[in-house]
Amino acid sequence: MAKIVGVVTTIQGSVAGGAPIFYAKERDELQRIAHLLEKILDCAAHEMNEDLFIIVNRKS
Amino acid sequence: MSLTLGWLTEHKELTGVVMGTAFGVTARLLMLRSDYRQYPAYPHGKVIHIALGIIASALGAVAVPALYDKDYTALTFLTLAAQQFREVRNMERGTLTAIDELELVPRGAAYIEGISVVFEGRNYLSIFAAFLVSLAVMATSWWGGLIAGACCFAVVFRFMRGTTIAHIAHVEKAEVRLDGPDLYVGDVYIMNVGLDENREIIANEGMGFILTPKNDDAKVTLSNLGQRQAILHDVSTRLGVLRDDGDPALLPIGKLALKSGKLGLLVLPREKDQDKAYKALTGVPLLEAAVRRPTKANRKSTEGSAHG
Numbered sequence: 001m002a003k004i005v006g007v008v009t010t011i012q013g014s015v016a017g018g019a020p021i022f023y024a025k026e027r028d029e030l031q032r033i034a035h036l037l038e039k040i041l042d043c044a045a046h047e048m049n050e051d052l053f054i055i056v057n058r059k060s
Numbered sequence: 061m062s063l064t065l066g067w068l069t070e071h072k073e074l075t076g077v078v079m080g081t082a083f084g085v086t087a088r089l090l091m092l093r094s095d096y097r098q099y100p101a102y103p104h105g106k107v108i109h110i111a112l113g114i115i116a117s118a119l120g121a122v123a124v125p126a127l128y129d130k131d132y133t134a135l136t137f138l139t140l141a142a143q144q145f146r147e148v149r150n151m152e153r154g155t156l157t158a159i160d161e162l163e164l165v166p167r168g169a170a171y172i173e174g175i176s177v178v179f180e181g182r183n184y185l186s187i188f189a190a191f192l193v194s195l196a197v198m199a200t201s202w203w204g205g206l207i208a209g210a211c212c213f214a215v216v217f218r219f220m221r222g223t224t225i226a227h228i229a230h231v232e233k234a235e236v237r238l239d240g241p242d243l244y245v246g247d248v249y250i251m252n253v254g255l256d257e258n259r260e261i262i263a264n265e266g267m268g269f270i271l272t273p274k275n276d277d278a279k280v281t282l283s284n285l286g287q288r289q290a291i292l293h294d295v296s297t298r299l300g301v302l303r304d305d306g307d308p309a310l311l312p313i314g315k316l317a318l319k320s321g322k323l324g325l326l327v328l329p330r331e332k333d334q335d336k337a338y339k340a341l342t343g344v345p346l347l348e349a350a351v352r353r354p355t356k357a358n359r360k361s362t363e364g365s366a367h368g
Contacts, residue, residue, distance in 0.1 A: 035255050044308040045254035047241035053254050058308070 005043055006055035008033050015052065027051070068202045073125040076197035076205065080124070083209040084117020084190030085110070087216050091182045109179070112148060116141060116183045120190030124198050138187070145183045152176035164303055165296040165312055170286020170349040177348065185216055223351075225291065226342035228278035229271040229323070233334060236268040236326065246270045248317045248324025258309040262328070265302050267337055271323040277353050279321035284350035288314040291325065291344045298340040300330025 007015050008022045010030050015021055022037070024030040027050060034045040034053045043057040068075045092109055119141045126134030156172040167175075189212035196208035225231065234246030238259050243250045245268035253259050273279040281287055292312045303310040312327045329337060 031256055035257060038255065038309065039306055042306045042308060046252045047254040 002056050002058045004054050005041055005057045006037050008037065008045075008053040008055070010051045019054075065202070072198055072201070073128075075202050076125055076194040077118075077121045079197055079202065079205040079209070080121025080190040080192075080194030081114070081117045083193040083205070083212060084120055084186040085113050086209075087189040087212060088113030088117065088182065088186040090213070090216060091185070091220060112144070112183060113186050116145070116187045117190035120187035121194040123191060124194040128198055141183075141187060145180045148183060149176045149180040152179045163293070164301050164305070165293050166289065167293045168286050168289030170284070170347050171290040171293060173349060174290075174345070174347045181219075185219060188212070189216065223346045224342060225271070225344045225346065228275075228281055228346065229273050231338060231341050232270050232272070233338070234268040234270040234324070236263065236266040238263055243326070245315075245324040245326050246322075248315055248322060250313060250315050250324060250326050253309055255309065258307075261302070261310060262326070265328050265332065267327050267329060267332060267334075269325040269327070269337070269341060271325065271341075273321050273323075276355050277351075280352045280354055281346060281350045282321065282323045283316055284347070284352075287347050287350035288323065290347055290350075291341065292327070294344045295325075295327050295329070295337065295340045299327065299333070299337055302328040302330055 004019045006020050006022065007017075008024060008030055009015055010024050010026060012023055022033050024033050030051070030053060034055065037043070037055045038045045041055060041057065042059070043055045045053050045055055047053055088110065092106060092113075119137055123134050123138060153172055153176040156167065156175060157169070160166045160168075160172065189209070192212055193205045193208045197205035234248075237244045238253070241252045241254055241259070243253050243259075243262060248270065253262060271282060273282050292314060296312055301312065303312075310328055312325075314323055314325045316323055325341075327337065
């Protein structure tokens with residue numbers, strides 16, 4: 001089953017829960033953080049909406 | 061010359077064994093052409109299969125004179141050969157599975173199984189060729205062996221051809237479209253791409269294809285995950301693949317349109333050549349594990365009586 005290994009958002013307080021949450025100041029930074037996380041974790045970044053990305057691990 | 065041919069006719073057993081072995085090995089060699097599957101590509105890999113081919117043909121060829129001598133135990137040697145060739149299948153499976161972990165676009169277990177079965181089967185084909193040629197020589201003379209050998213080659217070529225995607229589906233190019241993060245090929249939804257960077261690469265470099273199944277049986281075959289992986293692997297092998305480890309978003313992928321049974325394919329080739337991509341796609345072999353004939357099975361059980 002795929003697993004959410006990270007959440008990136010620009011809106012503070014819009015998400016909570018078990019996965020690490022990264023806050024970005026604006027959408028450009030959101031893209032940059034998501035990009036880094038994708039490369040570092042070898043996981044795909046998916047867009048839930050323009051201010052909320054999830055990093056998903058499909059390998060295990 | 062007539063003296064030589066006369067000598068061949070006199071020494072039937074020797075002629076049978078030699079001709080049988082020769083035809084068997086030639087058949088194995090014909091079946092060992094390194095094709096687009098790129099395997100086996102190196103001399104050592106080939107040596108293994110040629111050596112086994114020689115053993116197989118020799119066994120098949122020797123069996124006939126032995127049977128003529130009423131030496132029936134000779135047949136038990138054939139079972140030994142069968143045991144050996146099952147080993148070949150295991151060996152191929154082992155090697156390919158080990159390699160598969162390091163492929164950017166893996167072959168998948170179904171394809172590997174298909175390839176190993178073919179390797180085993182081809183050894184049996186060379187046994188049969190050797191056996192038949194040897195039998196023909198023993199029953200008639202050297203010219204009978206030649207005729208039997210020619211027939212065997214025809215059968216071998218027939219076996220090699222097999223069925224491909226072109227037999228079961230229409231392949232057409234389709235537009236790769238991004239609607240926000242949603243990626244479509246034609247009207248088939250493929251996946252959600254988060255990063256702008258990846259969207260750009262996919263929009264610029266991606267090629268989309270729609271495979272429309274020709275009938276209901278084809279729908280089942282196309283929906284098989286192993287078959288889909290085989291398609292992706294073959295296309296990626298022939299056109300190259302624009303991806304690296306750590307780029308999970310840039311993965312060639314196939315998705316079904318559930319309602320119509322169409323298969324949408326997204327590939328990211330190094331060489332963006334439509335004709336080559338089309339050829340690669342239509343030439344993908346149908347996997348034994350993926351081919352089903354549900355319509356035939358259903359007709360037998362329910363409509364069979366109506367047709368008599």
